Amino acid sequence: MNKLLSVLSLSTVIGLGASQGVMAKETIVIGELNWDGAKAIQNVLKVVMEDEFNVDVEFIAADQAAIWAAMDSGKGSVDVFPDIWTTLQDQAWKKYVLEKGSVKSNKLPYLGSDGFFIPGYIQDEYGVKTVYDLAKPEIAALFDSDGDGLGEYWPGASGWELVKTNQIKAKSYGFAEYFEPVVVTDAIMKAQLKTAFRKKEGLLFYYWTPEWIHYAYDLRQLEEPEFTGYTNERKKDDKDYNPEAGCYSYEDTDNWLEDSEISCAYPITPIYIGYSASLEERAPEVATFLSNVVLDSSYVSEWVFSMSKGDDAIDVAEEWVEGHQDIVNSWLQ
Template structure:
């Protein structure tokens, strides 16, 4: 009898092993982005999905255009875009997400709101009275931001691969300070190292940035004044809710984009979404439902970024701790 039970036990184990091999876990692939808010969000999503659904979650670093293309294809090479700033990804949003488009990408229903603009240190503003983007269009002010001694100030328009690198250069031209400054495109990590050095030496630094972000906790940063957004004026925006033929924002995606475009105002406040491939609704419907339910808050995101960047906490450790301590919020995201 013992021998028979042992054989049955072994058969059962073999059968279970075979069943598990056949029904392997689905893998959810998140597009890995290179700014802190996105890094924080993608790790929180990973922890929540792996703890609540029968899936593995992986990251893959890719250009934003490639992430959109992969989500559109729906083959699982990339399933999730964790931090879509819609005003900066408007072309892809209109192509893949909005009703009447390909509708191959979905988004969570409730976004958080982000703001952005040009920032300088508080000590520069206090000493030299630089309060507006128009104040930068003076050679004596530009010299405050000249690190290499060539007579031109430097400014950071964003990192390689970001669409806003172009729009910030258009703004520099349109506001009149482009002739006194040159754009320097480096990674976000290098920019933050430069910011730390600038504060230590009380030097000038001009850069595009956004909220939420931990640097606003660590440094006295001042956002330069820009005229208020009055609408998109270029023809390709005719169907956009913010279209205005006399609006302040005209970005032409042409070979001569800098010469053909004019932007003389701040960006509108931006709804920021999580995007995911519509194919997930058939492949892993409970994960798709969860992603649609997630409601983030800029206070959450700032807290996550601060823990990672200022306190040096590992992103996955931060995510696990936050999820463990905020199960009431996490449960509201469940399908």
């Protein structure tokens, strides 16, 4: 009898262990984007989530449209969009966050700005201060690295929606006639930036703040007319819709370049962390945490600057989290 009870007890323990083994950790998948700020954020989120919750965190590289679609499906193929520049993802933001509610965001964004930049030595020697100064053949020649008679500019990396909007700007400001867009990765562009400064050559490129390159190089943002509102009808529900004084009309048509006009600066951008609403059921503590994360541009600048010196993103994240438990604890409340 005792032997039978012992066997039954052992069977019960094994059964419980097997049952617990079936209850594997939830895996949280973060969409890996191709700029340093996003990579820094995703690693900080990974460190905190794996430290504080019973989850594994994985990264998967995908373009932004695919990340939105995956979060919308709620099946866990991608759960988190770590760095949503809302003015550049306005249609997806409206569709999935504001209308469908299939994607949620943290409550408070950090702020970013963006535009066209050139080396300071080019501005000082040739007086290139505004985007309109680029619409001259003698100025474009300063940025012609291949000798084909056209200057080159970087509108962004493949898969970025703003690649199109920057080409529309070039047309609207009149310098598209003298320049050609060259779409390469962010890493290649930064290598070109390093070479340009070493050789004191011209380089025209789109970029943003916060970012480490502004610490490392003397970069000057070209002046543009102030943003006064969106003109096109697709923005009629946006708080910045202004058909009378608007200067920003991007038409998503087959002839987007000809049909669109953008003749002003980008607005200051609220930048959010997005996550699939399905996490509220699958991993509610994780969803609550993500909704409470409050980033600051100074944090992001610090992370990407450390990464620029060769530090691995995960090491930067671990060191920062360990040294800023007060901030992390505020996210966990």
